[in-house]
């Protein structure tokens with residue numbers, strides 16, 4: 001899969017994408033990431049990428065020309081012309097739809113993904129209206145531009161590419177499906193065990209400065225381990241993300257446990 005990142009800060013990406021799974025996916029030719037400097041697509045002496053907003057107001061607006069011309073240089077036409085295919089253009093913006101794991105799954109099926117990073121007060125709306133297929137935000141907080149968003153999307157999508165995870169993946173998928181109905185977009189949700197948050201993990205030493213690993217995990221009793229993991233995943237989900245519990249299929253045993261927790265309202 002080919003990622004094309006359009007930015008006025010190309011050097012921003014020398015780093016976040018050169019580690020771990022994303023780096024290995026590039027080395028294995030599963031992912032190819034090209035960063036394009038939007039200033040290279042300006043024509044004036046000052047390499048201007050922004051201008052004042054029509055109608056007045058604070059801040060500057062990203063001009064449409066460098067963005068359209070950079071995308072066109074990749075052989076990708078405006079949205080109407082190219083239609084729906086295996087290329088997609090995404091504008092990162094605070095006004096976008098929330099980027100979620102199911103969207104990461106959709107994007108992982110593409111041949112080419114173009115990620116446009118805005119800066120300033122915003123990007124000329126014609127980019128969203130006529131060039132991009134979708135406008136995505138990575139969360140409900142204000143960032144100073146789209147670069148971190150693009151890095152987040154490349155990371156989340158790359159690890160879904162077949163072969164990108166190696167052994168880690170298969171091991172993880174097993175625990176993901178642990179005893180629960182799996183939600184919409186398959187077991188690869190951010191939430192472990194099918195819509196719940198992941199259970200806590202421990203490794204040696206079994207006693208670190210008196211902080212002990214839970215007995216159940218040392219028991220060697222697989223049924224006891226499974227039950228413990230399920231219970232703490234339920235408890236953690238109830239505490240940190242109660243919204244998720246409503247969307248998950250709970251077994252009779254789960255419900256009993258959750259009701260016990262609610263009663264104590266820990």
Ligand code: 9D3
Nearest residue numbers: 092093094121137138139142143145146149
């Ligand atoms: C007056 C309101 N503006 C600034 C406080 C709106 C605004 C403009 C530009 C808010 C953020 C930005 C820059 N942000 C992004 O380009 C961005 C973003 C984000 O801010 N939050 C979550 N995801 C993303 S993706 C791109």
